[in-house]
Amino acid sequence: MIKGIKGIRRRRVAAVAVTAGAVLATGAFAAAPAQAVTTPTIMGKTGYVMNNANGATLYNKGMDTKLSTGSTTKIMTAKVVLSQSNLNLDAKVTIQKAYSDYIVAKGASSAHLIVGDKVTVRQLLYGLMLPSGCDAAYALADKYGTGSTRALRVKSFLAKMNSTAKSLGMTNSHFDSFDGIGNGGNYSTAKDLTKLASNAMKSANFRAIVKTKSYTAKTITKTGSTRTMAAWTNTNTLLSSYSGAIGVKTGSGVEAKYCLVFAATRNGKTVIGTILADTNATQRATDATKLLNYGFAKLA
Template structure:
């Protein structure tokens, strides 16, 4: 006589056996693999994307090709300043006419700093990274380089940029300017610039600056009054268009075309990447968006 309890056990065992048989008959011995993520096509000449947690490559296109970097160079400018020992972000720097003349001579991007104004190092960093001010870059190089003349200080500062690049393992990079307006020997790669961004993002002050969409500086004029500057707006449109974006920096120029170093965090995962020599400002943002979506899809 089979009791009700024993009957249930037998039926369950039979069901398990039938299921197992069906699985074996179908040749399925493991869980089905996740659907492959399609590799994106980007307009940029080169690109690179990595998992920030372990530096693992997620995407690469010509990633070791040396190219002009435009104002993405300013990431290193900021990194050198922020790595100075006993750095006082509230220290004031007086804006010199040389900085203004440099902007005019090179038709360069500007933070519109006023000659004679006293501007803090913190404000200069915002002026460097948001509107991509070459005047701010010049002021920082002059402030944090060592030497008895401005030219010597700037040369020393650029030397610090190259030393820092070596420490970050940027083996295919050379800087010959503080802002990307090079003298023929200012270059890097998508992979190296991604390494740079990853290292720079370890600094809390850097992270705070590059994720800021807009910043209004209050400077001190020659007469001691307060000047409220026009707001500096971040040129990195991903901060508004791509959820989770945490930076980093745009770049452009006749040689560099349109560049973007970018980073975003979603579900506790951070990816960092670079596109160099894209075809327009809007396309570089589209290229970066494609890579970000691809990276997060691969990480799951």
């Protein structure tokens, strides 16, 4: 009787072993494979997305192709200003006629600054990044360049932009303007601009500015009274349309077409990227949305 029971037990153990081996062979108990994330198609000529935490590439379409950048150039303008030693954001800058004349001559985007008004550096940065004011860009370049003439100060500021690009490893970039209205030598790449934006976002002041949807500046007039400016609205529509969007800058132009450097944070993860030479303003936002969704799906 005991011998029979032992035999039955041995046969059961063997059967279990065979069954377990079969299960392992077929992978029935293996973890289900993660569903593949479909790589999106974008209309922009180039695009790049990375994990902001470690710089890992999440998406690439011509990331090193040199293109005109439009007003995404202003990210570097803001970066240079915010990197000044002993920066006083409340320092006042008097708006010069040259800034206004420049806007008219170039048909450029404007913060509608009034000649003679005293505007703080902080306000100029908001005027630079929200309505993409080229007058604000000129004022900042004039303020933070060095030299005895405005032309020399602008030249000095551009040198700071290029030295900063070099220090950040932006090997495929060059700036010959403070606002993106270039003179034939203003270019960057989707990867370089993403790298720049990631670095700029380390500044609390920069982050606060580029995530702001609307800002109203109160300037001081020639007579000392207070002028309440019309509200500046951020040209980056993702701030309203994409959950978790935190910046950073639009750009456009005849040569640049439609550009967007974008970033968003969800569940403690930040995805940051750039689209250059898109077909229109609506499409660049659509493409950026696709790339952000793709980036977060890759990080999930």
